[in-house]
Amino acid sequence: MLDIVRQEGEETVGGAARVFTFFRDRLLSGELKAGDRLLAERELALALGVSRPVLREALRSLAMLGLLDIQHGRGAFVRSADASVLGQALTLCLAPEPNILDDVLQARIAIECQAIRLACDRASERDLQAIASTLDRLVDSLDDPERGGEADYAFHLAIVRAAGSAALMKIYEAISPLLMRSHVERRRDTFREPAITSGLVEAHRQVFLSLAQRDPDAADRRLREHFAIGDDLRRRNLISHYKPQGKKRP
Known part of the structure; x- marks a missing residue:
């Protein structure tokens, strides 16, 4: 049981890291800018090879940092970073x-x-x-x-x-x-x-x-x-x- 929990935890951390890396790299390359809408959840999860629950948690974390605006029914939009x-x-x-x-x-x-x-x-x-x-x-x-x-x-x-x-x-x-x-x-x-x-x-x-x-x-x-x-x-x-x-x- 502990091995299963540990494996799930490692997958969550690894999946979240892939989401963060994707977001960072697209910002640096200019492919994503403030106001842009991210791919739909299903498409983005498939593209990054992560589960939808892991993707949602990672996107929520980015939203808490003020980097995303998640709008119910519309999707996730890139925000200008809030320094505060x-x-x-x-x-x-x-x-x-x-x-x-x-x-x-x-x-x-x-x-x-x-x-x-x-x-x-x-x-x-x-x-x-x-x-x-x-x-x-x-x-x-x-x-x-x-x-x-x-x-x-x-x-x-x-x-x-x-x-x-x-x-x-x-x-x-x-x-x-x-x-x-x-x-x-x-x-x-x-x-x-x-x-x-x-x-x-x-x-x-x-x-x-x-x-x-x-x-x-x-x-x-x-x-x-x-x-x-x-x-x-x-x-x-x-x-x-x-x-x-x-x-x-x-």
Whole structure:
């Protein structure tokens, strides 16, 4: 009995993998695009060599990821990927990993440093205005960790958006729940220290100015300096937290 259950499980996993591979490859080749209708269930099951129950479960999984729209009586239609849905799935995968926020920060640095170089060449005046408005929000929210963290995230998101790269934007949005958490936690650590918060504002301002001047080397350098400030801040906070406190003399 156990062998039968195990065999059925392996067939289900293998069948689902064939469905996912088929869907991925057709998207990459351009044979499938948003709005296209998949083959009828019977035809698709025969073409892929999977049972109809396995096919249905695989299609439901793709629908849960926001990649398909299954309409009763009409069939399954390809959807444009919803980064927020994919982001939730990615967050669930990454959340159990140790030191995940530090790890995600490294991914963020890689994305943003490439994005700001592209933005120096591609950003429109509208993009620059959008980034400038988030800089104003940063200044207005220094005493509020929640609003400040959101404004900080919005500033960096606007830079990635200005790069005009769909791939970078989708990846960045996919890790946005973790990025937002990181921004808010950093603000909670610093909002009571005016010297630090004012320094953060100046760092963001320098990043913006180098981007507005369309100098990719300077923009990259300023952005990396900004990230280094954050690393130094976390290190000093950690030392302060665990440093033995001297006893006061009577």
